[in-house]
Amino acid sequence: MIFNLGSINIDHIYNVPHFPAPGETLLSDSYSKGLGGKGANQSIAIARAGGQVVHIGAIGGDALWTREILAEAGADIAGIAVLKSATGHAIINVDAKGENNIVLYDGANVLVSEGQISAALASAKAGDWFLLQNEVNNGPFAAKLARAKGLKVAYVAAPFEVGKVKNMMPFVDLLSVNEGEAAMVCEALGVSEDEIPVEKLLITRGSAGITYRDGASRYTQAAFEVEPVDTTGAGDTFMGYFMAQLDAGKAPQEALRMAAAAAALKVTKKGTAGAIPLLEDVAGFIRSSPPKSS
Numbered sequence: 238m239i240f241n242l243g244s245i246n247i248d249h250i251y252n253v254p255h256f257p258a259p260g261e262t263l264l265s266d267s268y269s270k271g272l273g274g275k276g277a278n279q280s281i282a283i284a285r286a287g288g289q290v291v292h293i294g295a296i297g298g299d300a301l302w303t304r305e306i307l308a309e310a311g312a313d314i315a316g317i318a319v320l321k322s323a324t325g326h327a328i329i330n331v332d333a334k335g336e337n338n339i340v341l342y343d344g345a346n347v348l349v350s351e352g353q354i355s356a357a358l359a360s361a362k363a364g365d366w367f368l369l370q371n372e373v374n375n376g377p378f379a380a381k382l383a384r385a386k387g388l389k390v391a392y393v394a395a396p397f398e399v400g401k402v403k404n405m406m407p408f409v410d411l412l413s414v415n416e417g418e419a420a421m422v423c424e425a426l427g428v429s430e431d432e433i434p435v436e437k438l439l440i441t442r443g444s445a446g447i448t449y450r451d452g453a454s455r456y457t458q459a460a461f462e463v464e465p466v467d468t469t470g471a472g473d474t475f476m477g478y479f480m481a482q483l484d485a486g487k488a489p490q491e492a493l494r495m496a497a498a499a500a501a502l503k504v505t506k507k508g509t510a511g512a513i514p515l516l517e518d519v520a521g522f523i524r525s526s527p528p529k530s531s
């Protein structure tokens with residue numbers, strides 16, 4: 238079981254010919270609205286990968302549909318509070334190359350109470366996973382509590398803030414960062430990448446793929462080559478699939494391969510939560526297009 242303390246956003250997605258320059262008013266080519274938030278995307282990915290996930294988070298009464306989409310995907314939504322606040326939202330521009338930039342409004346995402354987290358973790362058992370990122374409040378409280386209950390803590394340090402990472406480090410079993418962020422963590426802690434003090438370290442390295450350190454073991458996974466349409470949520474898709482595989486007891490290399498394939502498939506589709514692929518499609522994709530190397 239994976240307990241995911243995660244953001245839930247209304248994503249407003251604009252396809253644009255290029256990113257607007259300062260002072261420019263730009264007409265978008267198309268617009269769509271849907272469920273997003275790094276946390277919600279990860280929960281959807283876990284559920285679509287066949288994993289069991291309890292989502293912990295908060296929304297306002299203005300977007301109850303976000304909770305329904307999570308439930309329809311198979312996530313347990315009992316840990317989602319409906320508060321007197323606006324639901325978080327994201328303004329996402331996606332350019333012609335499929336790259337994005339994102340502006341967030343946190344809203345209810347940062348009003349998750351300690352009591353809500355404690356109640357949601359009441360049914361957690363030792364050996365379960367606790368997953369979180371930086372779009373919600375009370376992360377260190379929750380991670381400390383999860384650790385005390387014998388859960389393993391996976392932390393995606395996004396959106397990245399080195400101070401937040403330093404605060405979380407004592408409670409983290411698995412840290413996920415990109416290469417540039419890893420360098421900032423090293424600088425802040427005065428350690429080399431190998432010495433970052435976590436048992437499991439996942440680093441995304443752009444075109445060089447992904448590396449994963451688990452204790453003394455080292456793994457690499459090449460990216461699957463696809464024609465990018467929209468990279469938004471690819472990292473969330475990767476993490477959700479990866480966690481679902483780890484929680485199911487799969488070997489790290491197999492988990493990495495499945496997660497990389499799921500992220501690649503996501504990149505071929507526009508959107509965030511709604512574009513996260515189903516397990517059968519990921520399996521079919523792996524059969525039809527093996528990565529160059531791993």
Ligand code: RIB
Binds near residue numbers: 244246247272327509
């Ligand atoms: O990682 C993509 C997500 O980041 C979007 O869904 C957006 O809501 C922001 O949280």
